[in-house]
Amino acid sequence: QVQPVETGGRLVQSGSSVRLSCAASGRTFRTYAGGWFRQAAGMYRECVSSISASGGTTYYADSANGRCIISRNNAAITVFLEIIGVKPEDTAVYYCAADPTFANNPDKQFTYWGQGTQVTVSS
Secondary structure (H helix, E strand, O other): OOEEEEEOOOEEEOOOOEEEEEEEEOHHHHHOEEEEEEEOOOOOOEEEEEEOOOOOOEEEOOOOOOOEEEEEEOOOOEEEEEEOOOOHHHOEEEEEEEEOOOOOOOOOOOOEEOOOEEEEEEO
């Protein structure tokens, strides 16, 4: 069992950066793919980015490419998402997810989910 826990969400000004962290209990997390999703008010949840267990392969949604960096520290069993130059449309609840397998597409289903962390961008 893997239980992701997100931290780092906060109120930020447009144009600044925010770094989200996802720590998961259970040493198996380092063998799992990690993903970051977001859900804005009234919108469907969408995949922002994902990373393979080794960290060697990543996926970015078109909306994230160029402004987001996903990384992981397997020693610390943590997956990070840095959003650079945030915009008001980045306001959402950000969720971390984990799964035994990685797929380089936004429709990949993840098994384990965190509770989410709120990012609010002020203009």
